[in-house]
Amino acid sequence: MINRELSRIFEDLADMEDIEGNRWESLAYRRVANSISLLAIDVLDLYHSKQLRKIEGVGSSIEKKIMEYIETGKISKREDLKEKYNIDFESLRKIQGLGPKRIAILHLSLGIKNLDDLVEAIRNDQISKVPGFGPKSQDALKKSIKFYKSSGADRIPLATCYDDIQEFLSKLRTSGKFTRLELAGSARRLRDTVGDIDLLCSSDDPSAAGDYFTGLGEVKNVIAKGETKISVLLSLGLNCDLRIIDSNSFGAALQYFTGSKEHNIRLRAMAIDGGMKLNEYGLFKGNDSLASLTEEDVYSKLGLELVPPELRENMGEVEAALQRRLPKIVGFEEIQGDYHTHTDATDGHSTFDEMVEAGKKLKYKFMAITDHSKSLKVANGMDEKRFQARNRKIDGYNETTDSIRILKGVELEILKDGSLDLPNRLLNEMDVVIGALHQQISDHMKTNTLRLIKAIRSGMLTTIAHPTGRLLGTRDAYRIDFDAVFEACEENDVALEINGFPTRSDLPYDLVKRAKSYKISFTLGSDAHSTNQLKYLWFATAIARRGWLESKNVINANPYASKGLARQIN
DNA sequence: GCCGTTTTCGGCCCGACTGTTTTCAGTCG
Known part of the structure; x- marks a missing residue:
């Protein structure tokens, strides 16, 4: 690359x-x-x-x-x-x-x-x-x-620091020093990686609030400190900017500091075209303030629908908002279960029972257990015999409860020649078959693309796992002709996975948006290898939102989801 | 050098903070 x-x-x-x-x-x-x-x-x-x-x-x-x-x-x-x-x-x-x-x-x-x-x-x-x-x-x-x-890498996966950010926010909120405190910047837009943390606050005593902030134990170094802007380095290795805002212009400031920069430049140019001016204090015509209290006011006075933070990337959202044609992006609360999890039967760290219990606690309606197939030897992949025993165990479990349905799944190796790692008679028993490339990836785009397309045409796959194969900060996307793959998925009713595992975040949001223009469904998966990683499903949902997906595009948000086979709903 | 629900030419976002300055340039987000 x-x-x-x-x-x-x-x-x-x-x-x-x-x-x-x-x-x-x-x-x-x-x-x-x-x-x-x-x-x-x-x-x-x-x-x-x-x-x-x-x-x-x-x-x-x-x-x-x-x-x-x-x-x-x-x-x-x-x-x-x-x-x-x-x-x-x-x-x-x-x-x-x-x-x-x-x-x-x-x-x-x-x-x-x-x-x-x-x-x-x-x-x-x-x-x-x-x-x-x-x-x-x-x-x-x-x-x-x-x-x-x-300091190490400049940007880190959002999912690896989001808990820390939320904890920091709640500590600040409960301090009593702020009347309001909000997360802005790329973390609010739920971008897959973050380089710093942008915070917005208002306070009855701004100077005391600023002193409190710079005096926190989490603050390793103060880079700049003014009356409205404080910049510090946090001990968790991220810069953090705090802007102190008058509560009357909080909405304009929130809009401004949420970005993205490109989105804001578009909006400010629109304001100029309309004889107005947009800055962090509000939308102005001459000296008259037209909007400043809420983000919705600002967008509305510019003639736009309120754009969800996840879409603010200047990737067509301004035009869509102007025509009142923004998608109703899928809600976090609409996601009913997880399509990609592992147990200690292969390379996971939690047992089947622990994973299922955790899924139940999360009130999932379904959860697919998708352990690896035999050719992925490093992950202790399972052969036909082990999968059959596992499937009987799942059938037995499903008899005992109505509160959650466990789906019989496999993360299936797509072999070098595009053939599949397990026989069709076994795959036909499965609710979810996620085809994956892990080994012997070629440098040639054509080779990888044909390999994927052959597997997609087998009629056995429900989903393609982490399609680009990228690992954030480690490995670039495989060389694949994505349009050809998307086309094959459309023709063969195979869904694309959005994998929420922090270093994967795959499909990336821009390719999700591109794939959406085909008639393709998407499955969301945490790729959890232990119970505490099930939370990564939330980040898969975030990518779906950034990729403009609506609930009808996402199988996890669909009443059919618990029936398993993705191809049933296409 | 790019770009267009006024424009194929003439614009190009905006303000805070810092240090070195006698009024501002550079940097940052």
């Missing part, structure tokens, strides 16, 4: 154009760097299918640059600028407080090219003597470098 590399290259170009004073080119490059970094699909595949222009912000000039990069490994414009600015922007830009301009000043005055040079210059007390810098700047840079080196 070349996305990360390309995204870095355009950031690099943006930095150099900034120094050159070409503000708008810089803006264009930065936009493209951002939209490429959000893509789950390989830009290389978009190149092959001649769809580069479909990437947000890619016009003719940037399209040419991407093609040049793929065909020659270089972009001449960048090579030219690199002659002039031989600087490692990538590492230097990660230091808080260093932007392109200040990096350029340090480069011109001290010859600083990279992080090592910067550390050396600080050690020699050279920075504080550069015009525009001073002792405070030097000290701040020294601190930033220290924090950069001690």
